[in-house]
Amino acid sequence: MSCIKQTGEPQAATSAGSDFNAYATMQPRLPTPTPADLRNGARVKRADQAPSGVYLPNNNTLAPHMRSPEYVQISTAAAMTLGIMPGTMHRCGCTRCLNLLLTYPEGCRANCAYCGLARHREAERDYADRNFIRVDWPAVPMEQIVDIVARDGAASPFHRMCISMITHPRSDQDTVDVLRAWTRRIDPATIPVSILSNPTTMSRDDVVRLKDLGADIFTVAIDAATPEIFDRTRGKGVQSPHKWQKYWDILLAAREVFGPQKFGAHIIIGMGESEFEALQLVQRLVDLGGHSHMFCFFPEKGSLMDHLPPTPRDQWRRVQLARYLIDYAGVRVEQMRFDESGRVADFGLPRAELDTVINAGIAFRTSGCPGKFRDDLSACDRPYGDSPPSDIASFPFQPNGNDLRRIRRQLGTSVRVVS
Ligand code: SF4
Numbered sequence: 001m002s003c004i005k006q007t008g009e010p011q012a013a014t015s016a017g018s019d020f021n022a023y024a025t026m027q028p029r030l031p032t033p034t035p036a037d038l039r040n041g042a043r044v045k046r047a048d049q050a051p052s053g054v055y056l057p058n059n060n061t062l063a064p065h066m067r068s069p070e071y072v073q074i075s076t077a078a079a080m081t082l083g084i085m086p087g088t089m090h091r092c093g094c095t096r097c098l099n100l101l102l103t104y105p106e107g108c109r110a111n112c113a114y115c116g117l118a119r120h121r122e123a124e125r126d127y128a129d130r131n132f133i134r135v136d137w138p139a140v141p142m143e144q145i146v147d148i149v150a151r152d153g154a155a156s157p158f159h160r161m162c163i164s165m166i167t168h169p170r171s172d173q174d175t176v177d178v179l180r181a182w183t184r185r186i187d188p189a190t191i192p193v194s195i196l197s198n199p200t201t202m203s204r205d206d207v208v209r210l211k212d213l214g215a216d217i218f219t220v221a222i223d224a225a226t227p228e229i230f231d232r233t234r235g236k237g238v239q240s241p242h243k244w245q246k247y248w249d250i251l252l253a254a255r256e257v258f259g260p261q262k263f264g265a266h267i268i269i270g271m272g273e274s275e276f277e278a279l280q281l282v283q284r285l286v287d288l289g290g291h292s293h294m295f296c297f298f299p300e301k302g303s304l305m306d307h308l309p310p311t312p313r314d315q316w317r318r319v320q321l322a323r324y325l326i327d328y329a330g331v332r333v334e335q336m337r338f339d340e341s342g343r344v345a346d347f348g349l350p351r352a353e354l355d356t357v358i359n360a361g362i363a364f365r366t367s368g369c370p371g372k373f374r375d376d377l378s379a380c381d382r383p384y385g386d387s388p389p390s391d392i393a394s395f396p397f398q399p400n401g402n403d404l405r406r407i408r409r410q411l412g413t414s415v416r417v418v419s
Contacts, residue, residue: 020315020343021297021308023229023272028113028238028304031120038123041105054084055128055139063126065105066139068170069177073101073128073137074145077383081157082148084140090389092396096159096371097380098149098191102166102174103128103139110167110200111240112223113233113304114268114297117166118240121302131301133385142181150185158191159371160379165198167241172206176213183214192216194369194380196266199250200242207253217369218254219293221266222247225273225281233271238304252288260289264369269319270297270311274342276333282323283333291327293368293378294320296386296393313410316393317364318344321411324363325349328376364407366394 044063051064051071077095079085089095107127108117116131128139149156163178165171179193194217195210207218224230227244234242254263265285269278282292296316299306322344325331335348347354357363362376371379387393392403399407 019312020275020341021270021272021311026229026270026272026297026305026308028233029307031111031118031239031304034120034122041107041122041127044105044126044128051139051141053141054079054144056085057129057136057138063105063128066128067104068102068142068174069181070142071103071139072142072145072178073103073139075099075101075133075137075382075385076135077381079138079140082140082145084144084148085138089383089396092381092383094157095381095383095396096157097368097378097382098145098158098161099164099196099380100142100145100161100178101132101137101164102168102171102178104166104168104170106168108166108168110234110242111238111304112242113238113240114223114271114300116300116303118238118303120238120304125302133295133382134298134300134388135385142178146181146185149191154190156191158379159373160192160194160369161186162194162196162369162380164196165201167198167200169201171198172201176209179210179213179215188214188216194219196221197250197254199247202250204250204253204257207250207257211257215258217262217264218258219264219266219369220247220251220254222251222281223266223268223295224271225267225269225278229272233305251290255288255290261291263289264291264293266293266295268295268297269316271305274338275315275319275322275344276338276342278319279322279326279333279336279344282326286326291367292323293380294323294394296320298386298393310387311393313391313393314412315343317407317410320367320394321358321363322347323367324376325357327367329357358408358411359404361395361399361404361407364395364399364403366396 047062049064051066078098080087081094111118111120163175165175193215195215196219224233230244231237234240285292297311299308331348337346339345366378366381368378368380381396383396
């Protein structure tokens with residue numbers, strides 16, 4: 001089923017018996033050059049096929065010539081929730097976050113090594129057909145999306161909308177236009193808007209403009225937890241334009257402009273950082289007044305890291321739990337203990353208190369911008385975006401007793417789970 005499983009999922013390498021993905025293991029492949037006649041969406045532009053309504057990826061027609069702001073791509077989960085695609089999601093009723101991904105025939109001009117949307121795929125796959133966080137992203141007219149959400153009004157299942165920018169010369173202006181198209185018909189107080197930014201093309205003025213137009217939360221996908229891993233996976237290491245410092249400049253601008261609790265950063269766990277390095281970053285974000293949103297590394301099919309091992313579950317669970325404690329339970333990284341490999345050896349909480357947090361299960365759910373239920377529960381549930389349903393990393397629903405027993409085994413703790 002396309003919503004939960006990549007077809008022909010890569011046979012990734014293992015982490016060689018280790019319980020964490022070491023820096024030396026997580027080296028991306030180098031991108032191969034794209035023939036000149038296939039660059040910048042040339043195949044799609046040559047065909048010049050006009051779009052007509054919803055475009056479902058991989059239906060064996062040449063992707064039409066679609067562009068934001070008239071078109072955006074949405075996740076398979078969002079398309080099902082909107083009633084645009086048939087299907088059901090394993091153990092989930094719907095998604096609470098409507099992610100709108102900007103789209104262009106030229107695609108994203110960056111080359112991030114873990115990403116299915118990266119530029120190096122130009123020869124192999126048209127942009128609108130590329131998988132991203134393990135699922136297909138249908139392209140839908142923006143007007144059609146707004147019509148459905150405005151029609152549903154207060155009954156809309158969505159708790160939040162998020163505009164996801166990509167690296168493209170039109171991305172800054174089109175984000176503004178998509179936001180305006182939304183707020184003209186939908187009150188952002190009813191369904192708040194997040195911006196998943198692309199700092200490489202942005203200035204502080206862009207951040208201010210988005211805030212003035214009604215955006216609620218501004219996030220920066222730092223993704224890589226250290227400058228070295230950032231450069232290796234998103235910068236010079238893979239012929240990609242991103243720079244660690246520019247990402248931080250925009251993150252700090254967002255802190256000033258959006259204010260406390262209204263900005264955050266994405267971090268992918270398992271790309272070669274130590275648990276200590278990842279959690280130091282989480283602490284830094286909390287100290288600045290923001291939040292971290294975490295993703296478990298998964299070898300995305302067609303990416304420059306599709307041969308590498310997914311993050312071992314024990315590493316992931318330790319970081320997931322420790323991040324929750326730092327973000328929402330007032331525990332500091334300095335209270336935790338780490339072993340010689342930087343793995344969490346002690347979470348810095350008395351056993352009974354740790355039991356309570358584990359048993360509540362929230363720590364193991366997908367992290368992201370909040371919805372309407374509670375501050376520590378993300379609207380953005382991204383069902384099976386970082387794992388297959390057979391071995392869930394981020395739970396898009398409340399884990400039950402069996403799930404918690406499995407989580408406890410993965411954590412390697414004998415914490416008692418109350419079913
Ligand atoms: S900038 Fe974003 S969309 Fe583009 S390749 Fe990097 S992670 Fe993927």
